[in-house]
Amino acid sequence: MLTENRWEKEQQLMQSVFPEFTVFVKDSRFGFEGYLRGQRSGRIYHVVIEADRSTYPQYPPDVHMDPKLGHHWYGAGEQRLCVVRDWHAARSTFANTLLTAIKYLSEHDGELDPFRSRWE
Amino acid sequence: MQSEGLESGARGVNFRHRTGTELNTRNPEEREALSRCHVSIVGCGSFGSALADMLVRAGLGRITLIDPELFAPENVERHILTPADIGRPKVDALAGRLAAINPGLQIETRREKFRDAGGLLLSCADSRRCESMVNAVALEKGLKAVYVGAYGAVRAGEIQFYVPGETACRECFAQFRDMDQGDTGESRYTDPDFDETRTPGQPGLWGSILAVAGIAFRVTLALLKGDKLDYSHPLWIVNLDFPGFAPYAVTVAKVPRGCAVCDPSKVADLRIEG
Secondary structure (H helix, E strand, O other): OOOHHHHHHHHHHHHHHOOOOEEEEEOOEEEEEEEEEOOOOOOEEEEEEEEEOOOOOOOOOEEEEEOOOOOOEEOOOOOEEOOOOOOOOOOOOHHHHHHHHHHHHHHHOOOOOOOOOOOO | OOOOOEEEOHHHOOEEEOOOOEEOOOOHHHHHHHOOOEEEEEOOOHHHHHHHHHHHHHOOOEEEEEOOOEOOHHHHHHOOOOHHHOOOEHHHHHHHHHHHHOOOOEEEEEOOOOOOOOOEEEEOOOEHHHHHHHHHHHHHHOOOEEEEEEEOOOOEEEEEEEOOOOOOOHHHHHOOOOOOOOOOOOHHHHOOOOOOOEOOOOOOOHHHHHHHHHHHHHHHHHHHHOOOOOOOOOEEEEEOOOOOOOOOEEEEEOOOOOOOOOOHHHHHHOOOOO
16 A cells, blocks of 8 residues: 655655656556667657555555567556566565666667567 | 354354254454454365465454455365365355355355455465465455465475555565466466466465464464564475475564555665666
8 A cells, every 4th residue: 555655765765866858646546657779679668667556565566568578468458568577565566666667668668579470 | 154063153163063963162352352353255166265274263253255266176185175176266165065064154255356355464375475464454454364385396385474554565575586486388478467476386285285384374373362472583494395394393474664665654665677
């Protein structure tokens, strides 16, 4: 369950390391969004990291990317990144989660998509 | 629910069998104290069913059962339910058993994932994320809580209790543990509700479950009655046959209070890891 001072601290951490990411709040959902560039492809990815007030920080934030890369996505509709994240409510933060997303992007950006034809 | 052949006695505490024999007379002190208590059991598997049975036989007055799952064949070896209950929601089947033990028991069943509850929270879930939610609710509402679990084919058990304002919370202890339990099944990538913090099924004997549950019952009873426990040592490790440690020993461990979940002043210490 999100507390006011936890949210302030989360924003402070994000601002210090990822100032280009902006805050959003929509009903009970809240988080950060911004853009990352794939170093190999040069492609721009829209990244959203969001959580629900009623379950954060007990549940980790969801990570969404557009366009998606790699195959580690699950869920109906707006799919979430499902790479392993060792989440601890008393230690982990949105900024940690964005680092995980950056690591995922650096590993998978520029990969050939096996589901597409090489002549496409 | 009223069981056949039983009549409620004074204050709903004692019951008389149809033969005229008075039941439940051997532990009047506990029965009297527990008849006014409410316990919410989160997770109605091995530990949850064993503890529900123990508490209701001791005279618990009100119980809330929370579990989203159906009783499955692999549960039979370590549960108070029987093969006849396979396919039924665990909470409903367990409620029937408990009502048969104490017809005066107030029972509420919730076939869902834990989000909220009242009374003393007894966490018997095999998901660390669920424990984390129980901890959040205990902190938010100022409720006492007990967390019960086992390791390595129930070679060792773990019990932690929480008393608002007195003890460390669950996150104070659990923040150092591995959260991903290594379930490599396909559901990791196909189940939208996949919980990587859930312990995959493992072997373990019902007798071992009962040994740990019996000690957890005593801790829960002490909290319900208001008996004094050592609040600086809220973690009890029960060793049944873990190699290298004294068998059948209970180690009581200190857990320092204060983490970013239970102590607002610790939020300032949050750092970016990685």
